[in-house]
Amino acid sequence: MNKDNPYIKNIPGVCTVCGKIAYFDQYGNGICKNCGWEMERDEEQMGKMQGISYPMLVPVWRAREQYKQGKPFKATFEDFINGLYFYSEMEFKHKGTIYIVFFKNRKIIFCCEAFQQEYEGREDFKDKANIDGKLLKDIWDTEIDDPGYLFD
Ligand SMILES: [Zn+2]
Structure with a gap:
């Protein structure tokens, strides 16, 4: 795929934190317009192994808890x-x-x-x-x- 393709983040999917529709690029990365989470393909693994995510820092499992509680994403x-x-x-x-x-x-x-x-x-x-x-x-x-x- 062409790297300069302006429609690069146009693959529809579901936000891994709030579950609303979000758009991804071909690498599985994307930003959710609903909750603001920046999705990254390896976030589940990274959350389990290293207790963090990138670029958000908060591990995805904690981000889900914070979203449910109506709190902003904040790293401990x-x-x-x-x-x-x-x-x-x-x-x-x-x-x-x-x-x-x-x-x-x-x-x-x-x-x-x-x-x-x-x-x-x-x-x-x-x-x-x-x-x-x-x-x-x-x-x-x-x-x-x-x-x-x-x-x-
Ligand atoms: Zn979301």
Whole structure:
């Protein structure tokens, strides 16, 4: 098939999260106009094996639960850390400020314009990463917005 074909995302199918009609390309990828989920051919497998999805981050099984509960798709702290180990560069917002998490010399760097923190690994980051002393794990559900992969 021609890569420049403008009708590339025109294969009708069903959204894997909300079940409404959605359109796919020849690789099985597509975006649902109803719930906003971006479908990816390997999402079931990735959700099971790695606990995440790409490019959405939230694993598809959790996305279904969130959709049913009328909640927006939002990655848990655990999803976010899984995403970090998969993609290496992540971001989220806290009260309008952007924070970035990435690997450098095998350490996890957590930073914003005001500070930089370093962690030895998954557990260290999970237990101690904080904003002004407030642990990320404690404020994740209530104060952290738009956790996801760092895209250009
Ligand atoms: Zn949908």
